Amino acid sequence: MSTVEVRHLLALVALTEEGTFTDAAIRLGITQSAVSRTIRSLEAVVGSRLVERTTRSVALTPGGVRCYHAAVQALAAVDAVLDAAQDRSRPLRFGYSWSALGRHTTTVLRRWRSEHAEVALEVHRFDERDGGLARGRADVAIVRGEFAQPGITTRRLFAEPRLAVLPVGHRLAGASSVRLADLVEDTVLTTAYGTTTLDLWPAGQRPARSLRVDNTDEWLTEIAGGLAIGVTAESTAVQHPHPGVVFVALTDGGEIDVYLAWPTAQAHPAVADFVALVEEVSDRGRSRSASEPRAGSAGSR
Structure with missing residues:
Protein backbone atom coordinates (compact mmCIF):
# COMPACT_ATOMS: atom_id res chain seq x y z
CA MET A 1 0.00 0.00 0.00
CA GLN A 86 21.71 14.59 16.27
CA ASP A 87 21.52 16.13 19.75
CA ARG A 88 21.26 19.64 18.39
CA SER A 89 19.10 22.57 19.37
CA ARG A 90 17.18 24.19 16.50
CA PRO A 91 17.08 28.00 16.53
CA LEU A 92 13.93 29.61 17.89
CA ARG A 93 12.30 31.55 15.05
CA PHE A 94 10.54 34.74 16.14
CA GLY A 95 8.19 36.20 13.52
CA TYR A 96 6.35 39.49 13.19
CA SER A 97 4.47 41.45 10.55
CA TRP A 98 5.84 44.97 10.79
CA SER A 99 6.96 46.29 14.16
CA ALA A 100 7.73 43.32 16.44
CA LEU A 101 7.60 44.43 20.09
CA GLY A 102 8.21 48.12 19.42
CA ARG A 103 10.32 49.73 22.13
CA HIS A 104 10.64 46.37 23.93
CA THR A 105 12.25 44.61 20.94
CA THR A 106 15.90 45.42 21.60
CA THR A 107 15.65 44.59 25.30
CA VAL A 108 14.08 41.19 24.61
CA LEU A 109 16.65 40.25 21.96
CA ARG A 110 19.63 41.27 24.08
CA ARG A 111 18.36 39.56 27.20
CA TRP A 112 17.64 36.37 25.28
CA ARG A 113 21.18 36.28 23.96
CA SER A 114 22.53 36.89 27.48
CA GLU A 115 20.25 34.52 29.41
CA HIS A 116 19.58 31.78 26.84
CA ALA A 117 22.78 31.60 24.83
CA GLU A 118 22.29 27.86 24.32
CA VAL A 119 19.35 28.53 21.96
CA ALA A 120 19.94 30.78 18.96
CA LEU A 121 17.15 33.26 18.22
CA GLU A 122 16.29 34.13 14.62
CA VAL A 123 14.11 37.18 13.91
CA HIS A 124 12.07 37.28 10.71
CA ARG A 125 9.61 39.78 9.27
CA PHE A 126 6.81 38.24 7.22
CA ASP A 127 4.17 40.22 5.37
CA GLU A 128 1.48 38.02 6.88
CA ARG A 129 -1.05 38.66 9.63
CA ASP A 130 0.16 35.74 11.75
CA GLY A 131 3.87 36.54 11.45
CA GLY A 132 4.66 33.30 9.60
CA LEU A 133 2.97 30.82 11.94
CA ALA A 134 0.56 29.24 9.44
CA ARG A 135 3.33 28.42 7.02
CA GLY A 136 5.54 27.01 9.72
CA ARG A 137 8.12 29.75 9.23
CA ALA A 138 7.95 30.98 12.82
CA ASP A 139 7.86 29.16 16.15
CA VAL A 140 6.43 32.14 18.01
CA ALA A 141 5.12 35.40 16.61
CA ILE A 142 3.71 38.80 17.43
CA VAL A 143 0.16 39.40 16.19
CA ARG A 144 -1.91 42.55 16.54
CA GLY A 145 -5.67 42.88 16.84
CA GLU A 146 -8.21 40.13 17.43
CA PHE A 147 -6.66 36.83 16.38
CA ALA A 148 -8.03 33.31 16.58
CA GLN A 149 -6.71 30.36 14.61
CA PRO A 150 -7.17 26.63 15.25
CA GLY A 151 -4.14 25.05 16.89
CA ILE A 152 -2.63 28.38 17.95
CA THR A 153 -2.23 29.57 21.55
CA THR A 154 -2.17 33.32 22.22
CA ARG A 155 -1.10 35.44 25.18
CA ARG A 156 -2.10 39.11 25.40
CA LEU A 157 0.87 41.34 26.25
CA PHE A 158 -0.36 44.93 26.17
CA ALA A 159 -2.36 47.47 24.17
CA GLU A 160 -0.93 50.37 22.23
CA PRO A 161 -2.65 53.49 20.87
CA ARG A 162 -3.05 54.21 17.20
CA LEU A 163 -1.19 57.06 15.51
CA ALA A 164 -1.87 58.99 12.32
CA VAL A 165 1.04 58.75 9.88
CA LEU A 166 1.40 61.85 7.71
CA PRO A 167 3.89 63.05 5.11
CA VAL A 168 6.16 65.92 6.13
CA GLY A 169 4.44 69.10 4.94
CA HIS A 170 0.92 67.69 5.37
CA ARG A 171 -1.60 70.28 6.58
CA LEU A 172 -1.78 68.45 9.97
CA ALA A 173 1.86 67.44 10.31
CA GLY A 174 2.51 70.07 12.97
CA ALA A 175 -0.53 69.24 15.12
CA SER A 176 -0.08 67.77 18.58
CA SER A 177 -2.98 65.39 17.90
CA VAL A 178 -5.68 64.71 15.29
CA ARG A 179 -9.05 62.98 15.11
CA LEU A 180 -10.33 60.47 12.57
CA ALA A 181 -12.66 63.12 11.15
CA ASP A 182 -9.63 65.26 10.30
CA LEU A 183 -8.39 62.58 7.88
CA VAL A 184 -11.47 61.93 5.74
CA GLU A 185 -10.19 64.15 2.94
CA ASP A 186 -7.07 62.01 2.54
CA THR A 187 -6.36 58.74 0.74
CA VAL A 188 -5.71 56.03 3.34
CA LEU A 189 -3.11 53.30 2.79
CA THR A 190 -3.79 49.79 4.07
CA THR A 191 -2.04 46.40 3.90
CA ALA A 192 -3.52 42.91 3.81
CA TYR A 193 -1.97 42.06 7.17
CA GLY A 194 -2.41 45.37 8.99
CA THR A 195 -4.98 46.50 11.55
CA THR A 196 -6.33 49.54 9.67
CA THR A 197 -9.41 49.41 7.47
CA LEU A 198 -12.01 52.02 6.58
CA ASP A 199 -14.24 50.41 9.23
CA LEU A 200 -12.13 52.28 11.79
CA TRP A 201 -14.12 55.40 10.83
CA PRO A 202 -17.82 55.78 11.72
CA ALA A 203 -20.25 54.79 8.98
CA GLY A 204 -21.00 57.74 6.75
CA GLN A 205 -17.84 59.56 7.85
CA ARG A 206 -15.21 57.46 6.11
CA PRO A 207 -12.47 58.56 3.70
CA ALA A 208 -13.61 58.31 0.12
CA ARG A 209 -10.36 56.77 -1.08
CA SER A 210 -8.11 53.96 0.08
CA LEU A 211 -5.23 52.09 -1.52
CA ARG A 212 -3.71 48.70 -0.71
CA VAL A 213 0.05 48.16 -0.64
CA ASP A 214 1.94 44.90 -0.24
CA ASN A 215 4.36 45.66 2.57
CA THR A 216 5.57 48.17 5.15
CA ASP A 217 8.34 49.53 2.94
CA GLU A 218 5.86 50.49 0.21
CA TRP A 219 3.51 51.90 2.85
CA LEU A 220 6.19 54.23 4.26
CA THR A 221 7.47 55.22 0.82
CA GLU A 222 4.04 56.23 -0.49
CA ILE A 223 3.18 58.19 2.65
CA ALA A 224 6.53 59.99 2.57
CA GLY A 225 5.88 60.78 -1.09
CA GLY A 226 2.63 62.55 -0.21
CA LEU A 227 0.45 60.01 -2.00
CA ALA A 228 -1.59 59.05 1.05
CA ILE A 229 -1.72 58.88 4.85
CA GLY A 230 -1.78 55.93 7.22
CA VAL A 231 -2.96 54.84 10.65
CA THR A 232 -0.83 52.44 12.67
CA ALA A 233 0.13 51.15 16.10
CA GLU A 234 2.39 53.26 18.30
CA SER A 235 5.24 50.76 17.97
CA THR A 236 5.63 51.59 14.27
CA ALA A 237 7.00 55.01 15.22
CA VAL A 238 9.73 53.27 17.22
CA GLN A 239 10.51 50.49 14.74
CA HIS A 240 10.21 52.47 11.49
CA PRO A 241 11.23 56.13 11.88
CA HIS A 242 11.35 57.84 8.49
CA PRO A 243 12.64 61.33 7.56
CA GLY A 244 9.67 61.94 5.29
CA VAL A 245 6.99 60.86 7.75
CA VAL A 246 5.46 62.37 10.90
CA PHE A 247 3.64 60.31 13.55
CA VAL A 248 0.83 62.22 15.28
CA ALA A 249 -1.33 61.09 18.21
CA LEU A 250 -4.82 59.97 17.11
CA THR A 251 -7.17 60.84 19.95
CA ASP A 252 -10.15 58.70 18.92
CA GLY A 253 -8.40 55.82 17.17
CA GLY A 254 -8.67 53.42 20.08
CA GLU A 255 -6.04 50.87 21.02
CA ILE A 256 -4.62 47.74 19.40
CA ASP A 257 -4.08 44.61 21.47
CA VAL A 258 -0.69 42.93 21.04
CA TYR A 259 -0.36 39.16 21.45
CA LEU A 260 2.29 36.47 21.38
CA ALA A 261 1.13 33.41 19.44
CA TRP A 262 2.59 29.93 18.96
CA PRO A 263 1.47 26.42 17.91
CA THR A 264 -0.34 24.61 20.69
CA ALA A 265 1.03 21.23 19.63
CA GLN A 266 4.71 20.49 18.94
CA ALA A 267 5.81 23.90 20.14
CA HIS A 268 9.53 24.64 20.10
CA PRO A 269 11.01 23.65 23.51
CA ALA A 270 12.22 27.21 24.11
CA VAL A 271 8.84 28.90 23.50
CA ALA A 272 7.89 28.86 27.19
CA ASP A 273 11.11 30.65 28.17
CA PHE A 274 10.64 33.20 25.40
CA VAL A 275 7.05 33.92 26.42
CA ALA A 276 8.12 34.37 30.04
CA LEU A 277 10.88 36.80 29.05
CA VAL A 278 8.61 38.87 26.79
CA GLU A 279 5.95 39.09 29.49
CA GLU A 280 8.53 40.22 32.07
CA VAL A 281 9.97 42.91 29.79
CA SER A 282 6.51 44.10 28.75
CA ASP A 283 5.29 44.28 32.35
CA ARG A 284 8.35 46.29 33.44
CA GLY A 285 7.97 48.65 30.50
CA ARG A 286 4.29 49.18 31.28
CA SER A 287 5.03 49.92 34.94
CA ARG A 288 7.76 52.38 34.00
CA SER A 289 5.51 54.18 31.49
CA ALA A 290 2.77 54.52 34.09
CA SER A 291 5.12 56.15 36.59
CA GLU A 292 6.82 58.56 34.18
CA PRO A 293 5.24 61.73 32.74
CA ARG A 294 4.82 61.70 28.97
CA ALA A 295 6.95 64.34 27.28
CA GLY A 296 6.10 65.71 23.88
CA SER A 297 3.76 64.13 21.33
CA ALA A 298 4.01 61.18 18.99
CA GLY A 299 4.80 63.61 16.22
CA SER A 300 8.12 64.48 17.86
CA ARG A 301 9.46 60.93 17.70
Missing part, protein backbone atom coordinates in the same frame (compact mmCIF):
# COMPACT_ATOMS: atom_id res chain seq x y z
CA SER A 2 1.35 3.44 -0.94
CA THR A 3 2.03 5.89 1.88
CA VAL A 4 2.67 9.59 2.19
CA GLU A 5 6.39 10.33 2.02
CA VAL A 6 8.44 13.36 3.04
CA ARG A 7 9.07 14.13 -0.66
CA HIS A 8 5.31 14.46 -1.14
CA LEU A 9 5.04 16.97 1.69
CA LEU A 10 8.05 18.96 0.52
CA ALA A 11 6.59 19.22 -2.98
CA LEU A 12 3.16 20.32 -1.76
CA VAL A 13 4.60 22.97 0.57
CA ALA A 14 7.02 24.28 -2.07
CA LEU A 15 4.30 24.47 -4.73
CA THR A 16 1.91 26.27 -2.37
CA GLU A 17 4.44 28.82 -1.17
CA GLU A 18 6.16 29.45 -4.51
CA GLY A 19 2.99 29.50 -6.58
CA THR A 20 4.23 27.72 -9.71
CA PHE A 21 5.71 24.34 -10.60
CA THR A 22 8.74 26.12 -12.06
CA ASP A 23 9.54 28.03 -8.86
CA ALA A 24 8.81 24.98 -6.71
CA ALA A 25 11.29 22.99 -8.79
CA ILE A 26 13.95 25.66 -8.33
CA ARG A 27 13.38 25.66 -4.59
CA LEU A 28 13.62 21.87 -4.35
CA GLY A 29 16.50 21.51 -6.81
CA ILE A 30 14.61 19.09 -9.06
CA THR A 31 12.89 19.31 -12.43
CA GLN A 32 9.44 20.79 -12.98
CA SER A 33 8.18 17.45 -14.27
CA ALA A 34 9.44 15.77 -11.09
CA VAL A 35 7.41 18.19 -8.97
CA SER A 36 4.32 17.48 -11.08
CA ARG A 37 4.80 13.72 -10.78
CA THR A 38 5.27 13.98 -7.01
CA ILE A 39 2.07 16.00 -6.60
CA ARG A 40 0.13 13.50 -8.73
CA SER A 41 1.58 10.67 -6.65
CA LEU A 42 0.43 12.40 -3.45
CA GLU A 43 -3.06 12.87 -4.90
CA ALA A 44 -3.17 9.17 -5.74
CA VAL A 45 -2.16 8.25 -2.18
CA VAL A 46 -4.77 10.46 -0.49
CA GLY A 47 -7.42 9.68 -3.08
CA SER A 48 -8.44 13.24 -3.96
CA ARG A 49 -7.35 16.19 -6.04
CA LEU A 50 -5.23 18.68 -4.09
CA VAL A 51 -4.18 21.09 -6.83
CA GLU A 52 -6.24 22.77 -9.54
CA ARG A 53 -4.05 23.35 -12.58
CA THR A 54 -4.67 25.81 -15.40
CA THR A 55 -2.38 27.09 -18.11
CA ARG A 56 -1.66 30.23 -16.10
CA SER A 57 -2.03 29.42 -12.44
CA VAL A 58 -1.97 26.83 -9.69
CA ALA A 59 -4.46 26.84 -6.81
CA LEU A 60 -5.13 24.46 -3.97
CA THR A 61 -8.49 22.77 -3.57
CA PRO A 62 -10.09 23.00 -0.09
CA GLY A 63 -8.59 19.59 0.63
CA GLY A 64 -5.26 20.82 -0.65
CA VAL A 65 -5.34 23.75 1.76
CA ARG A 66 -5.97 21.41 4.68
CA CYS A 67 -3.19 19.08 3.53
CA TYR A 68 -0.80 22.00 3.13
CA HIS A 69 -1.26 23.14 6.74
CA ALA A 70 -0.89 19.57 7.97
CA ALA A 71 2.22 19.13 5.81
CA VAL A 72 3.85 22.20 7.36
CA GLN A 73 3.33 20.77 10.82
CA ALA A 74 4.50 17.31 9.76
CA LEU A 75 7.72 18.66 8.28
CA ALA A 76 8.36 20.62 11.48
CA ALA A 77 7.95 17.36 13.40
CA VAL A 78 10.43 15.64 11.06
CA ASP A 79 12.95 18.42 11.71
CA ALA A 80 12.43 17.96 15.45
CA VAL A 81 13.16 14.22 15.12
CA LEU A 82 16.38 14.94 13.23
CA ASP A 83 17.42 17.56 15.77
CA ALA A 84 16.84 15.11 18.61
CA ALA A 85 18.74 12.33 16.85
Whole structure:
Protein backbone atom coordinates (compact mmCIF):
# COMPACT_ATOMS: atom_id res chain seq x y z
CA MET A 1 0.00 0.00 0.00
CA SER A 2 1.35 3.44 -0.94
CA THR A 3 2.03 5.89 1.88
CA VAL A 4 2.67 9.59 2.19
CA GLU A 5 6.39 10.33 2.02
CA VAL A 6 8.44 13.36 3.04
CA ARG A 7 9.07 14.13 -0.66
CA HIS A 8 5.31 14.46 -1.14
CA LEU A 9 5.04 16.97 1.69
CA LEU A 10 8.05 18.96 0.52
CA ALA A 11 6.59 19.22 -2.98
CA LEU A 12 3.16 20.32 -1.76
CA VAL A 13 4.60 22.97 0.57
CA ALA A 14 7.02 24.28 -2.07
CA LEU A 15 4.30 24.47 -4.73
CA THR A 16 1.91 26.27 -2.37
CA GLU A 17 4.44 28.82 -1.17
CA GLU A 18 6.16 29.45 -4.51
CA GLY A 19 2.99 29.50 -6.58
CA THR A 20 4.23 27.72 -9.71
CA PHE A 21 5.71 24.34 -10.60
CA THR A 22 8.74 26.12 -12.06
CA ASP A 23 9.54 28.03 -8.86
CA ALA A 24 8.81 24.98 -6.71
CA ALA A 25 11.29 22.99 -8.79
CA ILE A 26 13.95 25.66 -8.33
CA ARG A 27 13.38 25.66 -4.59
CA LEU A 28 13.62 21.87 -4.35
CA GLY A 29 16.50 21.51 -6.81
CA ILE A 30 14.61 19.09 -9.06
CA THR A 31 12.89 19.31 -12.43
CA GLN A 32 9.44 20.79 -12.98
CA SER A 33 8.18 17.45 -14.27
CA ALA A 34 9.44 15.77 -11.09
CA VAL A 35 7.41 18.19 -8.97
CA SER A 36 4.32 17.48 -11.08
CA ARG A 37 4.80 13.72 -10.78
CA THR A 38 5.27 13.98 -7.01
CA ILE A 39 2.07 16.00 -6.60
CA ARG A 40 0.13 13.50 -8.73
CA SER A 41 1.58 10.67 -6.65
CA LEU A 42 0.43 12.40 -3.45
CA GLU A 43 -3.06 12.87 -4.90
CA ALA A 44 -3.17 9.17 -5.74
CA VAL A 45 -2.16 8.25 -2.18
CA VAL A 46 -4.77 10.46 -0.49
CA GLY A 47 -7.42 9.68 -3.08
CA SER A 48 -8.44 13.24 -3.96
CA ARG A 49 -7.35 16.19 -6.04
CA LEU A 50 -5.23 18.68 -4.09
CA VAL A 51 -4.18 21.09 -6.83
CA GLU A 52 -6.24 22.77 -9.54
CA ARG A 53 -4.05 23.35 -12.58
CA THR A 54 -4.67 25.81 -15.40
CA THR A 55 -2.38 27.09 -18.11
CA ARG A 56 -1.66 30.23 -16.10
CA SER A 57 -2.03 29.42 -12.44
CA VAL A 58 -1.97 26.83 -9.69
CA ALA A 59 -4.46 26.84 -6.81
CA LEU A 60 -5.13 24.46 -3.97
CA THR A 61 -8.49 22.77 -3.57
CA PRO A 62 -10.09 23.00 -0.09
CA GLY A 63 -8.59 19.59 0.63
CA GLY A 64 -5.26 20.82 -0.65
CA VAL A 65 -5.34 23.75 1.76
CA ARG A 66 -5.97 21.41 4.68
CA CYS A 67 -3.19 19.08 3.53
CA TYR A 68 -0.80 22.00 3.13
CA HIS A 69 -1.26 23.14 6.74
CA ALA A 70 -0.89 19.57 7.97
CA ALA A 71 2.22 19.13 5.81
CA VAL A 72 3.85 22.20 7.36
CA GLN A 73 3.33 20.77 10.82
CA ALA A 74 4.50 17.31 9.76
CA LEU A 75 7.72 18.66 8.28
CA ALA A 76 8.36 20.62 11.48
CA ALA A 77 7.95 17.36 13.40
CA VAL A 78 10.43 15.64 11.06
CA ASP A 79 12.95 18.42 11.71
CA ALA A 80 12.43 17.96 15.45
CA VAL A 81 13.16 14.22 15.12
CA LEU A 82 16.38 14.94 13.23
CA ASP A 83 17.42 17.56 15.77
CA ALA A 84 16.84 15.11 18.61
CA ALA A 85 18.74 12.33 16.85
CA GLN A 86 21.71 14.59 16.27
CA ASP A 87 21.52 16.13 19.75
CA ARG A 88 21.26 19.64 18.39
CA SER A 89 19.10 22.57 19.37
CA ARG A 90 17.18 24.19 16.50
CA PRO A 91 17.08 28.00 16.53
CA LEU A 92 13.93 29.61 17.89
CA ARG A 93 12.30 31.55 15.05
CA PHE A 94 10.54 34.74 16.14
CA GLY A 95 8.19 36.20 13.52
CA TYR A 96 6.35 39.49 13.19
CA SER A 97 4.47 41.45 10.55
CA TRP A 98 5.84 44.97 10.79
CA SER A 99 6.96 46.29 14.16
CA ALA A 100 7.73 43.32 16.44
CA LEU A 101 7.60 44.43 20.09
CA GLY A 102 8.21 48.12 19.42
CA ARG A 103 10.32 49.73 22.13
CA HIS A 104 10.64 46.37 23.93
CA THR A 105 12.25 44.61 20.94
CA THR A 106 15.90 45.42 21.60
CA THR A 107 15.65 44.59 25.30
CA VAL A 108 14.08 41.19 24.61
CA LEU A 109 16.65 40.25 21.96
CA ARG A 110 19.63 41.27 24.08
CA ARG A 111 18.36 39.56 27.20
CA TRP A 112 17.64 36.37 25.28
CA ARG A 113 21.18 36.28 23.96
CA SER A 114 22.53 36.89 27.48
CA GLU A 115 20.25 34.52 29.41
CA HIS A 116 19.58 31.78 26.84
CA ALA A 117 22.78 31.60 24.83
CA GLU A 118 22.29 27.86 24.32
CA VAL A 119 19.35 28.53 21.96
CA ALA A 120 19.94 30.78 18.96
CA LEU A 121 17.15 33.26 18.22
CA GLU A 122 16.29 34.13 14.62
CA VAL A 123 14.11 37.18 13.91
CA HIS A 124 12.07 37.28 10.71
CA ARG A 125 9.61 39.78 9.27
CA PHE A 126 6.81 38.24 7.22
CA ASP A 127 4.17 40.22 5.37
CA GLU A 128 1.48 38.02 6.88
CA ARG A 129 -1.05 38.66 9.63
CA ASP A 130 0.16 35.74 11.75
CA GLY A 131 3.87 36.54 11.45
CA GLY A 132 4.66 33.30 9.60
CA LEU A 133 2.97 30.82 11.94
CA ALA A 134 0.56 29.24 9.44
CA ARG A 135 3.33 28.42 7.02
CA GLY A 136 5.54 27.01 9.72
CA ARG A 137 8.12 29.75 9.23
CA ALA A 138 7.95 30.98 12.82
CA ASP A 139 7.86 29.16 16.15
CA VAL A 140 6.43 32.14 18.01
CA ALA A 141 5.12 35.40 16.61
CA ILE A 142 3.71 38.80 17.43
CA VAL A 143 0.16 39.40 16.19
CA ARG A 144 -1.91 42.55 16.54
CA GLY A 145 -5.67 42.88 16.84
CA GLU A 146 -8.21 40.13 17.43
CA PHE A 147 -6.66 36.83 16.38
CA ALA A 148 -8.03 33.31 16.58
CA GLN A 149 -6.71 30.36 14.61
CA PRO A 150 -7.17 26.63 15.25
CA GLY A 151 -4.14 25.05 16.89
CA ILE A 152 -2.63 28.38 17.95
CA THR A 153 -2.23 29.57 21.55
CA THR A 154 -2.17 33.32 22.22
CA ARG A 155 -1.10 35.44 25.18
CA ARG A 156 -2.10 39.11 25.40
CA LEU A 157 0.87 41.34 26.25
CA PHE A 158 -0.36 44.93 26.17
CA ALA A 159 -2.36 47.47 24.17
CA GLU A 160 -0.93 50.37 22.23
CA PRO A 161 -2.65 53.49 20.87
CA ARG A 162 -3.05 54.21 17.20
CA LEU A 163 -1.19 57.06 15.51
CA ALA A 164 -1.87 58.99 12.32
CA VAL A 165 1.04 58.75 9.88
CA LEU A 166 1.40 61.85 7.71
CA PRO A 167 3.89 63.05 5.11
CA VAL A 168 6.16 65.92 6.13
CA GLY A 169 4.44 69.10 4.94
CA HIS A 170 0.92 67.69 5.37
CA ARG A 171 -1.60 70.28 6.58
CA LEU A 172 -1.78 68.45 9.97
CA ALA A 173 1.86 67.44 10.31
CA GLY A 174 2.51 70.07 12.97
CA ALA A 175 -0.53 69.24 15.12
CA SER A 176 -0.08 67.77 18.58
CA SER A 177 -2.98 65.39 17.90
CA VAL A 178 -5.68 64.71 15.29
CA ARG A 179 -9.05 62.98 15.11
CA LEU A 180 -10.33 60.47 12.57
CA ALA A 181 -12.66 63.12 11.15
CA ASP A 182 -9.63 65.26 10.30
CA LEU A 183 -8.39 62.58 7.88
CA VAL A 184 -11.47 61.93 5.74
CA GLU A 185 -10.19 64.15 2.94
CA ASP A 186 -7.07 62.01 2.54
CA THR A 187 -6.36 58.74 0.74
CA VAL A 188 -5.71 56.03 3.34
CA LEU A 189 -3.11 53.30 2.79
CA THR A 190 -3.79 49.79 4.07
CA THR A 191 -2.04 46.40 3.90
CA ALA A 192 -3.52 42.91 3.81
CA TYR A 193 -1.97 42.06 7.17
CA GLY A 194 -2.41 45.37 8.99
CA THR A 195 -4.98 46.50 11.55
CA THR A 196 -6.33 49.54 9.67
CA THR A 197 -9.41 49.41 7.47
CA LEU A 198 -12.01 52.02 6.58
CA ASP A 199 -14.24 50.41 9.23
CA LEU A 200 -12.13 52.28 11.79
CA TRP A 201 -14.12 55.40 10.83
CA PRO A 202 -17.82 55.78 11.72
CA ALA A 203 -20.25 54.79 8.98
CA GLY A 204 -21.00 57.74 6.75
CA GLN A 205 -17.84 59.56 7.85
CA ARG A 206 -15.21 57.46 6.11
CA PRO A 207 -12.47 58.56 3.70
CA ALA A 208 -13.61 58.31 0.12
CA ARG A 209 -10.36 56.77 -1.08
CA SER A 210 -8.11 53.96 0.08
CA LEU A 211 -5.23 52.09 -1.52
CA ARG A 212 -3.71 48.70 -0.71
CA VAL A 213 0.05 48.16 -0.64
CA ASP A 214 1.94 44.90 -0.24
CA ASN A 215 4.36 45.66 2.57
CA THR A 216 5.57 48.17 5.15
CA ASP A 217 8.34 49.53 2.94
CA GLU A 218 5.86 50.49 0.21
CA TRP A 219 3.51 51.90 2.85
CA LEU A 220 6.19 54.23 4.26
CA THR A 221 7.47 55.22 0.82
CA GLU A 222 4.04 56.23 -0.49
CA ILE A 223 3.18 58.19 2.65
CA ALA A 224 6.53 59.99 2.57
CA GLY A 225 5.88 60.78 -1.09
CA GLY A 226 2.63 62.55 -0.21
CA LEU A 227 0.45 60.01 -2.00
CA ALA A 228 -1.59 59.05 1.05
CA ILE A 229 -1.72 58.88 4.85
CA GLY A 230 -1.78 55.93 7.22
CA VAL A 231 -2.96 54.84 10.65
CA THR A 232 -0.83 52.44 12.67
CA ALA A 233 0.13 51.15 16.10
CA GLU A 234 2.39 53.26 18.30
CA SER A 235 5.24 50.76 17.97
CA THR A 236 5.63 51.59 14.27
CA ALA A 237 7.00 55.01 15.22
CA VAL A 238 9.73 53.27 17.22
CA GLN A 239 10.51 50.49 14.74
CA HIS A 240 10.21 52.47 11.49
CA PRO A 241 11.23 56.13 11.88
CA HIS A 242 11.35 57.84 8.49
CA PRO A 243 12.64 61.33 7.56
CA GLY A 244 9.67 61.94 5.29
CA VAL A 245 6.99 60.86 7.75
CA VAL A 246 5.46 62.37 10.90
CA PHE A 247 3.64 60.31 13.55
CA VAL A 248 0.83 62.22 15.28
CA ALA A 249 -1.33 61.09 18.21
CA LEU A 250 -4.82 59.97 17.11
CA THR A 251 -7.17 60.84 19.95
CA ASP A 252 -10.15 58.70 18.92
CA GLY A 253 -8.40 55.82 17.17
CA GLY A 254 -8.67 53.42 20.08
CA GLU A 255 -6.04 50.87 21.02
CA ILE A 256 -4.62 47.74 19.40
CA ASP A 257 -4.08 44.61 21.47
CA VAL A 258 -0.69 42.93 21.04
CA TYR A 259 -0.36 39.16 21.45
CA LEU A 260 2.29 36.47 21.38
CA ALA A 261 1.13 33.41 19.44
CA TRP A 262 2.59 29.93 18.96
CA PRO A 263 1.47 26.42 17.91
CA THR A 264 -0.34 24.61 20.69
CA ALA A 265 1.03 21.23 19.63
CA GLN A 266 4.71 20.49 18.94
CA ALA A 267 5.81 23.90 20.14
CA HIS A 268 9.53 24.64 20.10
CA PRO A 269 11.01 23.65 23.51
CA ALA A 270 12.22 27.21 24.11
CA VAL A 271 8.84 28.90 23.50
CA ALA A 272 7.89 28.86 27.19
CA ASP A 273 11.11 30.65 28.17
CA PHE A 274 10.64 33.20 25.40
CA VAL A 275 7.05 33.92 26.42
CA ALA A 276 8.12 34.37 30.04
CA LEU A 277 10.88 36.80 29.05
CA VAL A 278 8.61 38.87 26.79
CA GLU A 279 5.95 39.09 29.49
CA GLU A 280 8.53 40.22 32.07
CA VAL A 281 9.97 42.91 29.79
CA SER A 282 6.51 44.10 28.75
CA ASP A 283 5.29 44.28 32.35
CA ARG A 284 8.35 46.29 33.44
CA GLY A 285 7.97 48.65 30.50
CA ARG A 286 4.29 49.18 31.28
CA SER A 287 5.03 49.92 34.94
CA ARG A 288 7.76 52.38 34.00
CA SER A 289 5.51 54.18 31.49
CA ALA A 290 2.77 54.52 34.09
CA SER A 291 5.12 56.15 36.59
CA GLU A 292 6.82 58.56 34.18
CA PRO A 293 5.24 61.73 32.74
CA ARG A 294 4.82 61.70 28.97
CA ALA A 295 6.95 64.34 27.28
CA GLY A 296 6.10 65.71 23.88
CA SER A 297 3.76 64.13 21.33
CA ALA A 298 4.01 61.18 18.99
CA GLY A 299 4.80 63.61 16.22
CA SER A 300 8.12 64.48 17.86
CA ARG A 301 9.46 60.93 17.70
